[in-house]
Amino acid sequence: MMMMEGVALKxxxxxxxxxxxxxxxxxxxxxxxxRFALRSFSSSSSSSSxxxxxxxxxxxxxxxxxxxxxxxxxxxxxxxxxxLHQEVNGxxxxxxxxxxxxxxxxxxxxxxxxxxxxxxxNVHRGIHYLSAKATDQYELARKKVADFxxxxxxxxxxxxxxxxxxxxxxxxxWGISNLKPGDEVLLTVAEHHSAIVPWQLVxxxxxxxLRFVDLDENEVPEVEKLRxxxxxxxxxxxxxxxxxxLASFLPIKHIARWVHDVGGKILVDACQSVPHIVVDVQExxxxxxxxxxxxxxxxxxxxxxxxxxxxLSAMPPFLGGGEMISDVFLDHSTYADPPSRFEAGxxxxxxxxxxxxxxxxxxxxxxxxxxxxxxxxxxxLYESLSTIPNVRIYGPRPSEKVKRAALCSFNVEDxxxxxxxxxxxxxxxxxxxxxxxxxxxxxxxxxxxxxxxxSLHFYNTKDDVDDFINALSETVSFLNSFK
Amino acid sequence: MISTSFNQPHLRFPSLTHEKNTNHLRPNRNRFIxxxxxxxxxxxxxxxxxxxxxxxxxxxxxxxxxDLSVRYATAECPTSAxxxxxxxxxxxxxxxxxxxxxxxxxxxxxxxxDYAGRLPPFDESSRVESNRVAGCTTQVWLEVELxxxxxxxxxADSDSEITKGFISxxxxxxxxxxxEEVVAVEAxxxxxxxxxxxxxxxxxxxxxxxxxxxxQKRALALSNKKKRKMKKKPLIVPPILPLIVAAEALAGNLPxxxxxxxx
Numbered sequence: 076m077m078m079m080e081g082v083a084l085k086x087x088x089x090x091x092x093x094x095x096x097x098x099x100x101x102x103x104x105x106x107x108x109x110r111f112a113l114r115s116f117s118s119s120s121s122s123s124s125x126x127x128x129x130x131x132x133x134x135x136x137x138x139x140x141x142x143x144x145x146x147x148x149x150x151x152x153x154x155x156x157x158x159l160h161q162e163v164n165g166x167x168x169x170x171x172x173x174x175x176x177x178x179x180x181x182x183x184x185x186x187x188x189x190x191x192x193x194x195x196x197n198v199h200r201g202i203h204y205l206s207a208k209a210t211d212q213y214e215l216a217r218k219k220v221a222d223f224x225x226x227x228x229x230x231x232x233x234x235x236x237x238x239x240x241x242x243x244x245x246x247x248x249w250g251i252s253n254l255k256p257g258d259e260v261l262l263t264v265a266e267h268h269s270a271i272v273p274w275q276l277v278x279x280x281x282x283x284x285l286r287f288v289d290l291d292e293n294e295v296p297e298v299e300k301l302r303x304x305x306x307x308x309x310x311x312x313x314x315x316x317x318x319x320x321l322a323s324f325l326p327i328k329h330i331a332r333w334v335h336d337v338g339g340k341i342l343v344d345a346c347q348s349v350p351h352i353v354v355d356v357q358e359x360x361x362x363x364x365x366x367x368x369x370x371x372x373x374x375x376x377x378x379x380x381x382x383x384x385x386x387l388s389a390m391p392p393f394l395g396g397g398e399m400i401s402d403v404f405l406d407h408s409t410y411a412d413p414p415s416r417f418e419a420g421x422x423x424x425x426x427x428x429x430x431x432x433x434x435x436x437x438x439x440x441x442x443x444x445x446x447x448x449x450x451x452x453x454x455x456l457y458e459s460l461s462t463i464p465n466v467r468i469y470g471p472r473p474s475e476k477v478k479r480a481a482l483c484s485f486n487v488e489d490x491x492x493x494x495x496x497x498x499x500x501x502x503x504x505x506x507x508x509x510x511x512x513x514x515x516x517x518x519x520x521x522x523x524x525x526x527x528x529x530s531l532h533f534y535n536t537k538d539d540v541d542d543f544i545n546a547l548s549e550t551v552s553f554l555n556s557f558k
Numbered sequence: 559m560i561s562t563s564f565n566q567p568h569l570r571f572p573s574l575t576h577e578k579n580t581n582h583l584r585p586n587r588n589r590f591i592x593x594x595x596x597x598x599x600x601x602x603x604x605x606x607x608x609x610x611x612x613x614x615x616x617x618x619x620x621x622x623x624x625d626l627s628v629r630y631a632t633a634e635c636p637t638s639a640x641x642x643x644x645x646x647x648x649x650x651x652x653x654x655x656x657x658x659x660x661x662x663x664x665x666x667x668x669x670x671x672d673y674a675g676r677l678p679p680f681d682e683s684s685r686v687e688s689n690r691v692a693g694c695t696t697q698v699w700l701e702v703e704l705x706x707x708x709x710x711x712x713x714a715d716s717d718s719e720i721t722k723g724f725i726s727x728x729x730x731x732x733x734x735x736x737x738e739e740v741v742a743v744e745a746x747x748x749x750x751x752x753x754x755x756x757x758x759x760x761x762x763x764x765x766x767x768x769x770x771x772x773x774q775k776r777a778l779a780l781s782n783k784k785k786r787k788m789k790k791k792p793l794i795v796p797p798i799l800p801l802i803v804a805a806e807a808l809a810g811n812l813p814x815x816x817x818x819x820x821x
Contacts, residue, residue: 287821297821301821490719491696491719493696493718493720494719494720497720498667501664524717554719557668557671
């Protein structure tokens with residue numbers, strides 16, 4: 076595996092999608108331009124000593140010209156994802172469940188294979204060659220995460236199993252030692268269960284009080300109400316950056332300023348933002364930020380907590396065991412500095428390295444390009460879905476001012492979303508999700524028990540959206556024919 | 559001996575009760591209709607099973623429909639493997655044969671939706687929390703009672719049409735049967751109706767497994783309650799494996815008092 080030792084690289088966006096070129100990411104590029112870009116990617120990925128692997132189309136030559144003429148980011152990147160090229164139940168797979176988990180490019184699969192085949196060894200403690208190499212790569216992955224979200228230093232990144240564990244870490248470490256009876260934790264009704272339940276458990280133990288902000292008429296959390304609710308009692312605000320149901324964005328930078336003015340802190344659930352847009356923790360001034368690898372083209376089993384170093388240094392341990400200690404006696408122990416203090420036991424080493432490879436892959440495309448493309452996809456999905464009769468899409472309507480993420484949670488009148496999802500899968504190979512999407516309070520607030528959700532990523536295309544809408548239309552007609 | 563103590567508050571964790579499926583150890587001391595099963599390796603099975611197959615990556619032009627992984631009996635296959643007579647046995651043979659003859663998954667869906675339409679109306683007033691079947695991704699309400707002869711009577715409804723189809727089949731199968739017969743039916747016997755669920759692992763999605771389990775549990779509870787009243791020996795069967803843990807089994811439910819208000 077070719078790696079530059081000890082350096083996490085930041086890659087410029089693809090020249091293909093340079094803003095100076097007169098094309099938008101989702102529309103056409105000329106075949107010659109695309110072929111040039113593709114040749115550049117192929118040669119760079121084979122000769123460079125970087126770990127970056129840039130997306131390369133599977134097609135080449137004259138046959139590719141007509142294909143290249145209408146290539147989008149989705150078309151260009153799809154060949155890198157082996158899992159997308161299969162049939163399910165007799166139809167080509169159309170994977171639209173990315174908010175639940177994303178697919179992995181072969182570069183990430185290769186990184187995992189290389190680790191386990193080449194240098195799998197326990198980290199931080201070994202003296203021998205394999206251990207040293209594994210440690211270097213593990214810590215390099217930490218640096219890649221830090222650079223990806225513009226943390227000041229690597230030590231501000233704690234690897235966890237996922238975002239849920241990261242939130243629990245904050246709750247049980249920072250929360251238990253800082254919250255007192257009467258202190259307030261402010262959330263919204265649209266939060267994911269993982270952002271709610273840990274605080275319920277901690278509030279029960281500390282006597283803190285949870286307060287929930289409702290939605291406004293656009294089905295977005297009422298930001299003004301949130302601002303008005305912040306007081307000297309507010310010790311923590313826990314909010315999503317992008318909603319996994321409503322597809323809405325929250326103004327984290329402003330919320331952070333409001334809560335800092337009263338001496339409180341902000342925890343940002345960035346699970347649906349880090350994989351899709353540029354996230355800069357310094358610009359946002361987040362105190363805590365969590366995300367999961369498996370939603371950003373990385374392996375399952377790894378996620379991270381970002382926390383400002385002064386906050387992290389003052390936090391007591393969460394899980395106890397090896398790695399997080401300094402000295403152990405029978406009646407007491409002393410603890411390591413962060414991040415080790417919060418990484419008990421053998422970590423998911425290969426998975427962290429796989430996450431590093433995923434970050435390299437995303438950086439190779441450029442997060443702004445991914446964001447721009449997905450904004451177009453988001454609008455296309457919303458508009459296409461709106462053509463289905465009796466459909467109700469949750470969240471704000473997209474406009475110049477209001478951006479939506481590339482996902483739609485929706486219901487069709489008199490049709491259960493689980494029936495829709497079942498038939499979409501069985502008859503059309505379309506994978507969507509139905510249920511409450513780990514947001515029961517939100518669904519209760521919206522007055523529904525469940526919704527269907529189609530969620531896209533940069534390797535989806537408008538063709539995927541068309542296939543979904545056609546399949547949905549047929550399915551609704553079929554189910555309605557029995558009424 | 560050095561003893562250490564750490565002055566930490568005792569953490570009270572909810573206890574989860576898992577009831578093991580010990581059906582294979584069931585004592586045959588009560589008269590009930592024996593379990594009705596299609597033996598997995600019978601010639602019936604060999605003729606009927608087709609393997610699920612995805613086309614290989616890279617063969618995108620191949621539109622050959624993959625075969626289904628559902629076990630079922632076709633109309634041509636002998637049903638002698640379903641051994642016993644009895645009300646539920648006959649009905650089960652009928653259901654298995656009916657759905658087994660439908661080779662296309664969409665036809666099975668159509669049949670289920672037909673069954674959904676035949677479900678008797680369910681009182682709106684009965685759509686209450688106490689009648690909910692927990693662990694289902696769709697909403698299911700179930701009412702169970704014993705008639706004068708001690709047979710189980712079922713009424714059920716759902717907000718999902720496919721689920722209504724499943725429960726319509728279950729109600730048709732079990733309504734009016736003795737509790738012992740109700741308990742004897744196993745979920746595997748009804749796999750032929752499995753629409754859209756390719757895996758065999760019970761999960762939250764397998765709503766109708768939960769419904770069957772709820773029907774059995776409630777029928778059994780009513781039967782044993784009646785027997786205790788009549789001072790008869792209750793029916794002893796191994797615990798029915800719940801697919802979910804009922805909320806009341808979790809100790810230490812959180813009070814709502816820490817939630818001040820919606821803002």
